[in-house]
Amino acid sequence: MTENTTKSPNFHAFRLIGGLLVSMSVVVFEGCTYEVAPPPLPCGDISGVSFAGDVLPLLDVHCNGCHSGGSPSAGLNLENHASVAQSVLLGSLLERLDLPQTNILMMPQNGNPLPECDIALFEVWASEGAPNN
Numbered sequence: 697m698t699e700n701t702t703k704s705p706n707f708h709a710f711r712l713i714g715g716l717l718v719s720m721s722v723v724v725f726e727g728c729t730y731e732v733a734p735p736p737l738p739c740g741d742i743s744g745v746s747f748a749g750d751v752l753p754l755l756d757v758h759c760n761g762c763h764s765g766g767s768p769s770a771g772l773n774l775e776n777h778a779s780v781a782q783s784v785l786l787g788s789l790l791e792r793l794d795l796p797q798t799n800i801l802m803m804p805q806n807g808n809p810l811p812e813c814d815i816a817l818f819e820v821w822a823s824e825g826a827p828n829n
């Protein structure tokens with residue numbers, strides 16, 4: 697009994713500290729709740745995409761080392777609007793851009809994937825019907 701009464705105050709102190717820690721962590725967690733709006737898309741608003749001004753320059757930099765000239769890779773020449781539009785609207789061009797780098801079908805072959813916002817340009821252009829603009 698004597699032992700119990702000497703232990704008792706300490707025991708209460710621990711419970712008090714424990715309780716404080718619990719309520720502090722609740723405050724910390726509440727501080728982490730996401731109350732602001734999510735950040736805007738990193739690409740911003742993409743509009744007015746043009747074949748000549750946006751799409752073709754990207755193809756020339758990333759693709760046309762292989763997909764140009766008389767015998768382009770996969771027989772796919774990406775230097776002219778007609779074949780690019782066909783590959784975007786009916787073929788696999790968009791899917792190829794979106795693959796992870798570990799996938800051998802990812803384009804540009806053996807290169808780095810295009811930046812997200814460059815891929816978004818292709819997607820917006822495709823959603824507008826891949827116009828020759």
Ligand code: HEC
Pocket residue numbers: 755758759760761762763769770772783787788789790792793800801803804805806807810
């Ligand atoms: C280093 C050369 C090389 C580069 C650069 C390259 N490609 Fe390719 N591409 C190939 C080869 C080889 C094939 C055929 C093998 C295959 O299907 O993966 C191919 C196939 C394709 C196909 C499939 C064609 C079909 O008819 O099935 C598409 C679409 C394509 N590439 C788009 C692109 C785009 C878009 C880029 C640029 C972002 C690009 N490629 C960059 C070599 C390349």
